[in-house]
Amino acid sequence: MGNPKRIVILGAGYGGLAAALRLQKKLRRGEAEVTLVNKHDYHTLTTHLHKSAAGTDHPDNARVDLKEMLNSRRTRLLKAEVQRLEPTERKVVTDRGVLRYDYLIAGLGSEPEMFGIPGLKEHALTIRSTNSVRLIRQHIRYMLAKYKTQPKRLDYLTFVVGGAGFTGTEFAGELADKMPELCRLFDVDPSLVRICSIEAGAAPLPPGMPRELVRYGMEKLTAKGVSFKLTTSIRECTPEGVRLSDGEFIPAGTVIWAAGVRGNRLLEEAGFETARGRVAVDPCLRSRQHREVFIVGDSALVLGPSGTPYPPTAQIAVQQGRYAADSLLAQLHGRRLPPFRYDHRGTVATLGRAEAIGVVGGRAVTGLLAYVLKLLADAGYLFTIGGLPLVLRKTVFRRS
Template sequence: MANRPRVVVVGTGFAGYHCLRTLESLLGPDDADLVAVNPTDYMLYLPLLPEVTAGILDPRRIAVPLRTKLPRTRLVLGSVSDVDVADQKCTVVDIEGRESVLEWDRLVITSGSVTRLLSIPGVAEYAKGFRSIAEAVFLRDHILRQLELAEQSDDPAERAARTTFVVVGAGYTGTELAAQGQLLTREALRRYKGLSEKDVRWLLVDMAPRVLPGLSKRLSGPALRVLRRRGVDVRLQTSVKEVTATCVKLTDDTEIPTRTVAWCVGVRPDPLVESTQLEAVQGRIAVDRKLRTAANQNVFAAGDVAAVPDATRPGEITPMTAQHAQRQGKVAGVNVAASLGHGMMHQYKHHDLGFLVDLAGPSAVADPLHIPISGLPAKAITRGYHLLALPGNRARVLADWAIDLVSTRQFVQLGLVRGTSMEDADQPPM
């Protein structure tokens, strides 16, 4: 192993996972030592996270095991805290907080993005994050706990607060979460004799003038109609001013008593970008179309953490989407292999193929190849795409979907929420 070049990939999201899959297919066992640094031993398929909260999918379905799918890659459980580009070393902090130094011959930074926390009082303390399996399962437990406590309460004000659920951010994730969450509580209410549908309130809040502001306008109208038809209170051009243990205060001076604020405002590039001291564009590592950095041709970056020139939109960089991350990861793998003498380098170019948004139940909106559709056809296309894009567990996901069609969901808590209020709830950090 000492004589082989070492390729270190930081992060195994869409970009990192597909980079390593490509490297394993292009390089022989003796061509390079492949190392992945990631806090978990799986690749998380984020687009299906709302279905985990809704209880449709088992959490393991969207966790693609790295040791199974990447048999030739050595996994280091931890995070990279610092990168020394000149000496070609990086500092790794393992899951127990211990530091070590990892040398590399080729470095691929694909650490993705993190939840964007605005400087709003109370958000970090009281809002619920929605970026990991732990947060998704915790949120489901929390929602069911609030229904239980609301039914037991004799105080009308407390009952109303516990059955009010606020989702902040009407982008892809927030819109899907509000849609899935509303159907989750509607179905769960059949088990709560002391509550009815009129007692439960869902709100979706965003500063943008429309839902799904980052996607095609042709998806916004149908999605908004579906949400409002189901009774979701959509507040546009409105933001959050403060979150407390018992309410959320909006910028229009409205105070909404609630025990649940789900934070889906958006993401920002991994803070690792700052420690690399590499040139950055909009907070993302600057790379050329071959995904290489100017400071060191042995350093590559892809996905949300990389500012990749968009060949289809001159002068702009590619948006932070799974569609681009997956394809950039493959190109990064091809180019790293080429830099080691295996194949030719490619330049990244990808035309946006459209987007799909699952609105729970039979509803969805999509614009595959920029042809807008909605309803059951969009639902079929959405699920078909996810099955194709999911790197593993497809049969199990399909089985869960089939079971959800023919049987009722299990509405039980898993014991993740030990507190009885937002102040003492034991929640995962955002």
């Protein structure tokens, strides 16, 4: 059979983990050595982080131990941080040493896109990781406690959410649900709290969401106390608040930035052709410059039938990870796969407790039904990566 091929997977996000699980299931014994590199020893359920940030869920519920899912005899887990890629030399430099590869699957994820807005990087908080959401939830409580010492400072009770896409909208809904409890805890008048969603587009939620669902979602969130400023962008963020494109300045003690992501800069710095950090891949999800490199997840620029890029979501990342693994296996065995085709299975956005909107099976759904469908989809994903024990641990026996 010859020497086993060296396969390196970068990142244990939705795409990287899906690729690793697929490979350890389908690779023949002795055919390849697979190394999964991740800076943490856990997989993060990033689509759950908005709840942890708002305080409606425990941060640990968004973490899954990688050792529970990986077969150590088939996949080596290396807890390390990638420092740079050298694709012409087929090597990856990490803080734990250098890895050489025959095939690379890069699922390095994304980073916040600040669009050059002054002060945003320094003064805004982002929903990125379990540590970042711990900071946000503690900061929110700190602001309420701080207000009690300076009751004239209403800016301490003002929470600005930059961006009304999925993350921003879902976070605003969770925070609105949590705020009455926090106000009781800190003895704060709830009517003084302001949650303001700032969106540069004409409507919240991603483009393409049916108009009636957007209207329903805005009505539900407005009833919870969320206010919207649409067709308005943040032009500057300061320690005192945000200045908007219409000239208004909103004094705010808390600014959460959720208005966009870009691909990981490591790929750009390595010389891959990118657009906002996302690598344009061929129909088999390979780099056009380095055919032994597959790009999956938020850093992959994949065009849909209309010629526009698919948005970076967990759903497409999982499908890309599985396809990249299958495509790599096909190359090893001298076969070719048909081009990657995204199977869009529906979209659901939560609006807080027991409320959601979405399109599933081509049908618009709202309210409790949409919320239950979202829970079922989440449970389905947990089942695919960890079986029934993981589903039970993260649903029935979850930390409160």
